Amino acid sequence: KAGVTQTPRYLIKTRGQQVTLSCSPISGHRSVSWYQQTPGQGLQFLFEYFSETQRNKGNFPGRFSGRQFSNSRSEMNVSTLELGDSALYLCASSSGYTDSSGANVLTFGAGSRLTVL
Amino acid sequence: AQSVTQLGSHVSVSEGALVLLRCNYSSSVPPYLFWYVQYPNQGLQLLLKYTSAATLVKGINGFEAEFKKSETSFHLTKPSAHMSDAAEYFCAVTSNTGNQFYFGTGTSLTVIP
Numbered sequence: 001k002a003g004v005t006q007t008p009r010y011l012i013k014t015r016g017q018q019v020t021l022s023c024s025p026i027s028g029h030r031s032v033s034w035y036q037q038t039p040g041q042g043l044q045f046l047f048e049y050f051s052e053t054q055r056n057k058g059n060f061p062g063r064f065s066g067r068q069f070s071n072s073r074s075e076m077n078v079s080t081l082e083l084g085d086s087a088l089y090l091c092a093s094s095s096g097y098t099d100s101s102g103a104n105v106l107t108f109g110a111g112s113r114l115t116v117l
Numbered sequence: 118a119q120s121v122t123q124l125g126s127h128v129s130v131s132e133g134a135l136v137l138l139r140c141n142y143s144s145s146v147p148p149y150l151f152w153y154v155q156y157p158n159q160g161l162q163l164l165l166k167y168t169s170a171a172t173l174v175k176g177i178n179g180f181e182a183e184f185k186k187s188e189t190s191f192h193l194t195k196p197s198a199h200m201s202d203a204a205e206y207f208c209a210v211t212s213n214t215g216n217q218f219y220f221g222t223g224t225s226l227t228v229i230p
Contacts, residue, residue: 031216
């Protein structure tokens with residue numbers, strides 16, 4: 001089955017602009033999580049959506065927002081871009097429930113690499 | 118709150134040598150623990166997971182990890198490194214609900230021919 005698809009893969013923006021990233025989860029998965037990955041900070045959790053509702057949220061400013069649609073596809077938006085927002089943004093999908101082993105497992109997309117100039 | 122600490126941001130091994138990547142966790146309840154691998158310009162791929170069924174967990178590509186509660190550790194090992202193992206490795210633990218993952222800062226593995 002198809003994996004997690006993130007678009008666009010690469011994009012360049014300038015300070016002050018806004019950006020929208022898209023994530024299509026694995027078919028049947030209802031949970032989508034977003035992470036910011038930078039060389040100095042590793043993977044930082046942004047938020048998680050489950051059935052169109054934000055279920056968990058990390059410690060990011062309000063410039064970072066997201067949403068999930070009824071087909072489980074998710075978008076994240078960053079407004080008023082800053083140089084420090086340059087990063088790889090990773091989306092991960094899961095069923096949102098524990099599996100037969102008791103664990104919830106994340107499947108990641110390839111990421112969207114954002115460069116802010 | 119759950120957290121993981123990966124000791125050593127960079128590890129270098131010779132091809133054919135033992136790979137040992139360290140991960141210690143902090144959790145108030147029995148955790149679910151994971152190792153993920155990231156190759157350049159790709160997302161993270163699940164290597165293995167610990168779910169309390171067995172303390173020694175075998176994963177893909179010859180990797181395995183042992184859960185040691187007394188040491189709060191979940192170190193990743195591979196008996197013989199291959200050039201293709203060069204990548205970034207992340208240890209992770211989930212929240213009590215299993216819905217939120219906490220990742221370590223990663224260990225970059227270099228394999229020297």
